[in-house]
Amino acid sequence: MRHFTQSAALAAVIALGLAGSALAQDAVPPGEQPVDPYVQSNANAGAKPMDDTRVFEAFRGKDGLVRIAADTVDRSMADPRIKEIFATTDVPRLKRTLAEQFCYVLGGGCAYSGRDMAAVHKDMGVTNRDMNALIENLQLAMDKEGVPFFAQNKLLAKLAPMQRSVVER
Ligand code: HEM
Structure with missing residues (x-):
């Protein structure tokens, strides 16, 4: 016994x-859906973080980036040019990981927990025009938040090289 x-x-x-x-x-x-297993790493963010925290501060820190990421996604989902691409997207997850990625690359000290850019956009068939539409929506979201142009341009410069991993045709 x-x-x-x-x-x-x-x-x-x-x-x-x-x-x-x-x-x-x-x-x-x-509020999020499970995804297939992958290795989490800040390297998945696709860019190295900035040293200078002035840009991060000009975005009003993590809270500002959370608002900008959410607004970019909302605008893209309502945008007739690209809304279909987001039809089956886990929206809370996309908003969360996008804000983490922006915060990480701007040197805000966040960890990026999402997938890498090539893997996540694979077989989505994203074009250069789609990319331009999404960037326009991001610019509108940054304007709405009142982010000064010097800071907007720093984020855009970090994202520009990722076009190669996202655009497939
Ligand atoms: C530099 C440009 C871009 C960046 C930095 C970016 C970033 C991201 C991030 C961080 C995720 C989430 C990763 C995860 O769930 O683990 C994601 C997913 C996604 N992205 Fe992008 N993206 C870019 C361009 C685009 C474009 C141009 C489109 C289409 C117009 C697009 C459509 C999507 C969709 C639909 C998902 C969700 C995938 C899913 O539900 O599994 N992305 N992107």
Whole structure:
């Protein structure tokens, strides 16, 4: 009996441990859908962070970037030029990871938890025109937030080289 109790307790501890690690790996933020497993890394953000924090401050920090990312996505989903591409998108996840990516590349000290640019946009068939439409929407979102042009241009310069990983045709 004592032996049974001990091994039952051991089994319970192992089961809890396994459940705990599975949870840690699969944790999906509330309101988001799970995605296929991938290796999380700041390298997935596609650009190195800036040293100078003045640009990040001109965006009004992480809160400003959260608003800008959300507004860019909302505008793109209402934009007849590109809305179809976002038809099946997990919107809360896109808004969250986009804000993280902007914050990371502007040196705001955020970690980027999303996928890399080539993997996530693969087979989406994004064109240069689609890219220009999305960037226009980002510019409108930055204007609305009152971001000065010197700072807008710094973010655009960080994103421009990513066009090669996003545009496929
Ligand atoms: C430099 C330009 C771009 C950047 C920095 C960017 C960034 C991102 C990020 C961070 C994600 C989320 C990654 C994740 O879920 O792990 C994402 C997903 C997505 N992007 Fe982009 N993107 C760019 C251009 C575009 C363009 C031009 C389009 C189409 C017009 C587009 C459409 C999408 C869609 C539909 C998703 C969601 C994918 C899904 O639901 O699985 N992106 N992008």
